[in-house]
Amino acid sequence: MNFSCLHQQNTKFNFLSQDEMNSLIKEYYEGRVAMTVLKAKYNLPINSHFESNFPWKKSEVVCDLCSTQMIVVPHHRDRNPNDPQCPNCSHINKENCRCKTCCEVEYQAYLEDRKKRDELILNQLILEESQKIDFNKLTSEEKISLGILVRDMSSDYLTHIVPFRTKENWKYNKSFVLPLVKAKILTVHPESDYDHISVKKNKFKETILTVEFHKMKWNINVYKDNLSNLELYNYLANTDDELKLTRDEIFLYWKKIAKDEALKYFAYNFNTVLNIEFERDFAIENLLEYLTNHFSIGQIYNLIWKYTNNTLRFKTEQRVTKDHVSNYLLKCIKNEAEKIIQNHYKLEHFGKPKYIQDSSFSDFFFDYILRANEQGYRITPLEIFERYKSESDETQDLGEFKTVGDYLNTFKFLSVNKESFEDNGEDDLPW
Ligand SMILES: [Zn+2]
Ligand SMILES: [Zn+2]
Structure with missing residues (x-):
């Protein structure tokens, strides 16, 4: 995780007396004297980033997280002054703080959000599955397409139809599969990758899922007599024998x-x-x-x-x-x-x-x-x-x-x- 820590103050200017340091700082910020001139005048060992060797100032503000008195790290004169920062935990009292604690809090909130979102998706997918379609009411076109899908794209243990993987592949098969999806004969399997599902609420506060079709696993959402899921897959796999197509x-x-x-x-x-x-x-x-x-x-x-x-x-x-x-x-x-x-x-x-x-x-x-x-x-x-x-x-x-x-x-x-x-x-x- 990318959080910001407070670095140590550099000590390269420690050979200066308090008065020399004060007048250097004044000439640097207020006088805006050229750095080459300052370097020569004070015999400084570096050419740039003088501010990193200036002493940190104590701030009036205390840290919201640990109540330590905050400090202000000197800024480059061409940039804006830094916010007061906690020398103990690196926190700044602002919403965009990237200290370790704030990053951790943000990450936990993200996990929480994600968990809620996943639950929402799962519930919606289970709801879809709970309204199964009677196999006998399918058109013969739907039955044949379903049979082909089962034969060609079943998972190893016949639990679902595997994803089409590429957009290209989906596109080439879409005219056969999309009618099944629209008729809810195929529904998104709850074990699909939720990273490819987005959730919205419509104006009636109903959950709306938008999916990337080619990434989804598919559930066959039909029932036939008292067939178990496995029996249904076996039945569908023998489309031409079982259905006796005319x-x-x-x-x-x-x-x-x-x-x-x-x-x-x-x-x-x-x-x-x-x-x-x-x-x-x-x-x-x-x-x-x-x-x-x-x-x-x-x-x-x-x-x-x-x-x-x-x-x-x-x-x-x-x-x-x-x-x-x-x-x-x-x-x-x-x-x-x-x-x-x-x-x-x-x-x-x-x-x-x-x-x-x-x-x-x-x-x-x-x-x-x-x-x-x-x-x-x-x-x-x-x-x-x-x-x-x-x-x-x-x-x-x-x-x-x-x-x-x-x-x-x-x-x-x-x-x-x-x-x-x-x-x-x-x-x-x-x-
Ligand atoms: Zn703190
Ligand atoms: Zn913070």
Whole structure:
């Protein structure tokens, strides 16, 4: 701890008589006589910091801590005079005193504050956990995401989900995890590092925690039948076997993954190749909704790659606005996609570009749910449809419908997931 102590008075001027010392001090402070002149006149052994060799003065003031009569240490003439200081305990009678006692008092107050704050956080986290969510009410998307998290990121003893560690890693997986956090299916585990949680009170005096998501351990805040925590983790780890996912559920989750991968590639191409700040909007969402009804992720990469290059030329030659560039790119991709579908052209599958970071969710989904291993990026919607034909879905084949998307659009849901529009750049979530 950095506290200030009173040093000893120096004795280099002790050879001076009392009168010589008095007149030296007077000439130094009041006369402001040059130090070289004083040095020569009094035969002083040093060139500077004369004040450290002047005698300390007794003060009228006594120490607030130990009642000793305080002293005043002489100051350099270019600075402000020093406050009276206690020769016994080094205290000065001011709030900003840094003596050992004052530092210790401050440290104890800090520990006390911290203890109170930690208790507040713990209570809030326990409160969150006490309102568990019924597993049977989760959507299939939530169930699959949860299963992937348990498989990929459980702690050794299956007590919690381990932190994502880096901001980057959180960012790459956020579109799968944040919906779980918002739905309170995942809550911050009480054993998280509280240094990365800040506490505020809102106007209703309720505790608001703001967390750094990537540093948190996560608690799975659901209950299922009478399963213990350990049994729940084991159950969730076998998502595909236990949940008996239907074709539509798998297809919808695949779409989520495919859109997420395509968005990352779009973001890279906008930011790095076209040099335009990427913004997620309805036009992009609509295009991805369309593409993921027809093409594999690898084929979508192919389209984005090809038309980013065309757009770069267009941008360089035409000197157009940012919106114009973006519209041009999306329109080219849409036109090409329509042409391919209409004429049954073959479109090559590209591998995942190296500069796009892996996502635990897509890797896991391809390996363990689709069991496609390295081929995950080549799977088309039609292949998913055919592969899961034997499931209990009523309609066994596409019949008059050309694509899986047409089929699903007509029969059931396929509403664009509104959640996915919201690009939540915030890394903190207040409770
Ligand atoms: Zn004292
Ligand atoms: Zn003090």
